[in-house]
Amino acid sequence: MQRMFMRRVGLALLLMLAATALTFWLVTAAPGNVAALIAERAAGSGADGEMIARIADDLGLNDPLPVRYARWLGDALTGDFGVSLRTGKPMAEEFAERIPMTLALLVGGGILALVISLAMGIAGAASNGGVVDRVLHGLALVGASTPNFFVAALLVIVFSVWLGVLPSFGVSGLTSWLLPWVTIALFPASVLARVVRVNLQDTMSRPFATTGFAKGLTRRAVLFREALPNIAIPYMTTFGAQFTLMIIGAIVVERVFGLNGVGAFFIEAIRFRDFIGMQATLTLFVVFFVSVNLTVDLLAMLADPRLRRPRKA
Amino acid sequence: MLKLDRRSFLASTAGLSFLSILPRIAHADGHSDTLRVAIAGETGDLDLLQNVSTLSSYSAVFDALIHYGPGGTLEPGLATAWSVAEDGLSISFDLREGVSFSDGTPFDATAAEWNLKRWMGVADFSWIGIADAYDSIVIDTPNKITVKLKRPVPAALLELTIVRPVRFLSPRAAAGQPIGTGPWIVESYSSTETVLVRNDAYWGEKPAFARMELKVVPDELARANALRAGELDVIGGDWVAALSPRRAQALASEGMTVVAEPGTATTILGFSPQSPMMQDKAVRDAIFLGIDRAAVATVLFEGFADPTVDIFPATVPTAGSRTPVPARDVAAAQAALTAGGWAGDGAGWSKDGAALEIAFLVSEESFPGSRRIAEMIQGMLMEVGIKTNIETVDNATMHDRRPKFDYDLTFFGTYGAPYDPHGSLGASFVTASDTGPDGKIYVHPDLDTLVATALETGGDARTGAMQAVYDWLRDNTAACPLVVTQRLWAVHPRVEGFALPATDYDLPFKGITLG
Numbered sequence: 001m002q003r004m005f006m007r008r009v010g011l012a013l014l015l016m017l018a019a020t021a022l023t024f025w026l027v028t029a030a031p032g033n034v035a036a037l038i039a040e041r042a043a044g045s046g047a048d049g050e051m052i053a054r055i056a057d058d059l060g061l062n063d064p065l066p067v068r069y070a071r072w073l074g075d076a077l078t079g080d081f082g083v084s085l086r087t088g089k090p091m092a093e094e095f096a097e098r099i100p101m102t103l104a105l106l107v108g109g110g111i112l113a114l115v116i117s118l119a120m121g122i123a124g125a126a127s128n129g130g131v132v133d134r135v136l137h138g139l140a141l142v143g144a145s146t147p148n149f150f151v152a153a154l155l156v157i158v159f160s161v162w163l164g165v166l167p168s169f170g171v172s173g174l175t176s177w178l179l180p181w182v183t184i185a186l187f188p189a190s191v192l193a194r195v196v197r198v199n200l201q202d203t204m205s206r207p208f209a210t211t212g213f214a215k216g217l218t219r220r221a222v223l224f225r226e227a228l229p230n231i232a233i234p235y236m237t238t239f240g241a242q243f244t245l246m247i248i249g250a251i252v253v254e255r256v257f258g259l260n261g262v263g264a265f266f267i268e269a270i271r272f273r274d275f276i277g278m279q280a281t282l283t284l285f286v287v288f289f290v291s292v293n294l295t296v297d298l299l300a301m302l303a304d305p306r307l308r309r310p311r312k313a
Numbered sequence: 314m315l316k317l318d319r320r321s322f323l324a325s326t327a328g329l330s331f332l333s334i335l336p337r338i339a340h341a342d343g344h345s346d347t348l349r350v351a352i353a354g355e356t357g358d359l360d361l362l363q364n365v366s367t368l369s370s371y372s373a374v375f376d377a378l379i380h381y382g383p384g385g386t387l388e389p390g391l392a393t394a395w396s397v398a399e400d401g402l403s404i405s406f407d408l409r410e411g412v413s414f415s416d417g418t419p420f421d422a423t424a425a426e427w428n429l430k431r432w433m434g435v436a437d438f439s440w441i442g443i444a445d446a447y448d449s450i451v452i453d454t455p456n457k458i459t460v461k462l463k464r465p466v467p468a469a470l471l472e473l474t475i476v477r478p479v480r481f482l483s484p485r486a487a488a489g490q491p492i493g494t495g496p497w498i499v500e501s502y503s504s505t506e507t508v509l510v511r512n513d514a515y516w517g518e519k520p521a522f523a524r525m526e527l528k529v530v531p532d533e534l535a536r537a538n539a540l541r542a543g544e545l546d547v548i549g550g551d552w553v554a555a556l557s558p559r560r561a562q563a564l565a566s567e568g569m570t571v572v573a574e575p576g577t578a579t580t581i582l583g584f585s586p587q588s589p590m591m592q593d594k595a596v597r598d599a600i601f602l603g604i605d606r607a608a609v610a611t612v613l614f615e616g617f618a619d620p621t622v623d624i625f626p627a628t629v630p631t632a633g634s635r636t637p638v639p640a641r642d643v644a645a646a647q648a649a650l651t652a653g654g655w656a657g658d659g660a661g662w663s664k665d666g667a668a669l670e671i672a673f674l675v676s677e678e679s680f681p682g683s684r685r686i687a688e689m690i691q692g693m694l695m696e697v698g699i700k701t702n703i704e705t706v707d708n709a710t711m712h713d714r715r716p717k718f719d720y721d722l723t724f725f726g727t728y729g730a731p732y733d734p735h736g737s738l739g740a741s742f743v744t745a746s747d748t749g750p751d752g753k754i755y756v757h758p759d760l761d762t763l764v765a766t767a768l769e770t771g772g773d774a775r776t777g778a779m780q781a782v783y784d785w786l787r788d789n790t791a792a793c794p795l796v797v798t799q800r801l802w803a804v805h806p807r808v809e810g811f812a813l814p815a816t817d818y819d820l821p822f823k824g825i826t827l828g
Contacts, residue, residue, distance in 0.1 A: 030709065031707060031709035031710045031713060033709075033712075033713070033750075036712070036749060036750055039749065049747055049749075051437070052749070086365070087355070087357060087365065087504075088357065088360075088363060088365040097503075097504060098504070153534060153538070156535070156538045156542075157538065160538060160539075160542040160544070161538055161541045161542045164542060164543070167542075167544060168535065168538050168539045168542050168544055169528070169530050169535050169539050169544065170505060170506070170528060170530075171505070255531050255532050255535075256532050256534075256535050257535065258505065258528070258529060258530045258531065258532070258535060259505075260355075260503070260504035260505045260529065264531065267531075268354070268531065271678065271708075273708060273709050
């Protein structure tokens with residue numbers, strides 16, 4: 001078990017390294033000149049060719065790509081991700097300010113998605129082809145097919161503009177989080193609700209469920225006691241994948257609701273060709289993706305002994 | 314009969330209680346004495362020497378020696394009077410007495426000298442004429458200084474009205490502390506908002522309300538919705554939180570006050586001076602005549618733009634005489650091509666075996682909405698017989714290709730007040746100027762001479778020298794001005810007395826009262 005654990009962690013670290021190398025190459029290959037942007041920040045329209053060349057030389061931008069990557073990686077490992085070209089602040093400072101905001105959005109949205117998906121999936125399975133099941137199926141389809149920027153606009157118009165009961169942007173208390181949480185949770189909740197519903201249906205038709213019915217258990221009892229624990233692994237795996245994908249939703253949701261998180265920073269970094277900000281944020285996303293997936297893998301291994309067994313040829 | 318058990322009753326009661334307090338929670342904090350203005354990006358620490366913080370917030374906190382008034386009039390700021398020596402080599406300023414920075418440091422000749430020496434004579438600020446020509450500063454009295462120059466700078470006084478780096482910071486301010494003499498004091502700033510409180514010791518007319526909150530809302534639709542919901546009071550301004558014409562129309566129809574005033578920056582279609590096709594004046598003439606500027610202003614800007622064929626609008630000083638905007642004339646455009654040796658008709662043109670086909674470089678990032686304008690122009694030119702290929706690129710590619718003149722046609726904009734006309738002329742129409750990624754609108758040796766003369770000429774002769782530049786540009790069809798976009802703002806009905814400041818680089822707060 002310990003060996004397998006170490007192997008997974010090692011693979012995750014290798015994956016992170018490969019992903020940071022790839023993003024470094026992609027960001028470097030993108031059109032635009034870091035030195036020109038830094039010169040523009042320092043001198044506005046007064047930036048000239050000589051100044052740009054001097055900055056490029058000072059930053060080592062003329063060095064070969066592997067040398068630059070090694071230098072960047074060395075700095076990143078010590079927590080130095082450079083200074084944002086757009087805001088002029090060290091990236092470590094930006095992250096310290098913004099990560100809590102994004103985490104609050106993701107964790108709140110994740111919990112909401114979890115609650116909604118389980119409620120919808122279980123209610124659908126309990127109804128089993130009835131009106132409730134069909135309505136929830138339709139709602140899940142709509143939720144999974146509606147882009148989050150549209151959902152955000154709709155919620156703001158209804159709850160902020162028409163009803164005036166919830167703030168439309170910024171953070172000024174718990175109520176400020178309701179619309180962003182609902183917006184970001186809608187898609188994963190809809191997908192996960194279908195996962196719960198389909199897996200419950202499958203599990204309910206298995207022999208042990210039939211045995212439960214034969215023993216006189218009610219449908220509700222079989223559903224909760226026998227079927228639900230059996231869908232934990234597929235649910236956990238899909239939830240992990242959806243949770244990591246929520247970071248993509250955060251890029252839109254943070255911007256629309258004026259939340260100063262990492263997603264909003266990333267979109268502005270792209271707009272302003274803040275290469276240093278882009279690279280640092282992409283690295284953070286890579287760490288987030290790999291860490292969440294690793295955690296889900298390890299939890300699944302803990303929960304299911306079959307996953308802990310070494311594979312046989 | 315309705316059956317209500319204890320669990321349902323408790324759940325319903327809790328739910329109803331929560332819903333009933335929501336509006337109170339949402340609108341808990343009072344805003345009767347606070348103006349809430351949307352800004353598209355965080356203000357930053359308002360460092361006067363870095364090109365990072367948003368330009369529009371400086372004027373609320375920092376004063377300049379001279380302030381830019383309507384139409385480019387010079388108004389007293391921290392200097393109550395000034396005089397330029399006859400030879401133009403020194404400028405004396407009488408400093409306003411009894412003024413202090415908001416940290417209590419007195420504003421006097423020593424503080425003024427400390428501030429001016431931070432950028433005058435410094436290489437990074439050589440793009441400012443007075444900084445480049447700087448020689449020395451003499452403290453005449455505790456409230457009078459004289460700036461000595463190596464050569465005359467006719468636009469020196471106008472240059473002293475710009476936003477950055479010319480405004481005055483307390484010499485005792487630590488790094489990252491924005492302390493000025495202006496009407497507002499920065500109480501706090503973060504990536505979500507900057508809070509300003511009224512400077513009750515301000516020397517000028519004090520604002521009628523005590524606080525101003527600059528809320529960061531990057532998304533334009535979110536800003537409009539927040540205005541509708543009453544969470545914001547003011548949105549708009551190209552350099553603050555841009556408002557699109559279409560959105561402005563929608564807000565106006567919903568009871569919001571939309572304020573539109575003539576702009577100070579011109580949107581110009583630039584011809585690459587290095588493109589063989591664009592070096593042919595007949596082609597430039599045909600394009601100039603083939604575009605319906607009124608239609609562009611009406612259709613794409615919803616009427617919030619004014620068609621023009623002049624490089625600068627009348628709202629900037631020494632903008633030259635006004636040229637009537639000609640109606641679109643397809644026949645005249647085709648006649649220009651025929652006169653230039655091109656053969657063909659509305660189906661296409663050719664000369665010496667080469668077809669008339671031009672590349673139109675567009676970047677939505679650099680100039681939002683430009684793709685739609687380009688498509689409209691493409692359609693107009695097609696009727697003339699000019700085939701136009703639109704290339705949509707990102708901002709970085711635009712920054713890369715524009716300085717190399719790697720295009721046939723592309724969009725440019727003049728800087729607007731208070732930087733024009735000297736700013737755009739000196740940067741965008743001079744071969745030797747290094748404008749970095751911005752590129753230049755048009756360059757030519759003859760134009761270099763005329764612009765240099767105009768920028769060096771002061772006094773009464775300046776108007777004539779400037780007009781000579783504008784005439785050359787017009788006679789040679791060196792650029793194709795399209796429209797002057799209006800300055801657009803939308804205001805919540807509770808805001809009264811809203812009036813726009815002289816430039817879009819300033820925040821509007823003067824004269825405003827809150828209902």
